[in-house]
Amino acid sequence: GAGVSQSPSNKVTEKGKDVELRCDPISGHTALYWYRQSLGQGLEFLIYFQGNSAPDKSGLPSDRFSAERTGGSVSTLTIQRTQQEDSAVYLCASSLEPSGTQYFGPGTRLLVL
């Protein structure tokens, strides 16, 4: 594809449910990032995948958050037992190489009721 794609574009869920957010990076990009954009916290880093290296999970806010990247391409961010404070726009970005320009997807807007 031409750019980073994310699905779904919008997700409404009830408190306590699990959600999965998907990211398709630009083909050939080795690095993949997840960020969260919320009213209270601004734009914050969540997790970073680079090739076959262990991911940098230092930004995950709690153990309810996890992410995986299968086959070095598609990534899924999972939030278990969602809380209202998880409501935010979740952004995915990819770059051709470490320290390269990050290209962002359109985001998934998550609303937890």
Next chain:
Amino acid sequence: GNSVTQMEGPVTLSEEAFLTINCTYTATGYPSLFWYVQYPGEGLQLLLKATKADDKGSNKGFEATYRKETTSFHLEKGSVQVSDSAVYFCALSLPNTDKLIFGTGTRLQVFP
């Protein structure tokens, strides 16, 4: 810790006015600095970047100079257009970490 501070918005200007959006940073080591822009209904896009002191990033008439002595990376444009209306984010990344640390964003509104 590492952080980015940028001016509160919204910034409201008339078309063809001069724009400055201030950005200062705190970082251990020598960061790369970025300005990203988010147009209404669109995703974040890289506007410009600078990777070392005294570098000037430029794109679409926007400029920013990496000032190590004042730890700043202010965004400027000589003559704004209505189409520049967007939210602008200043960000840094540190060597060997690659993750971006963003400021809170500044909304720019340009009126004809």
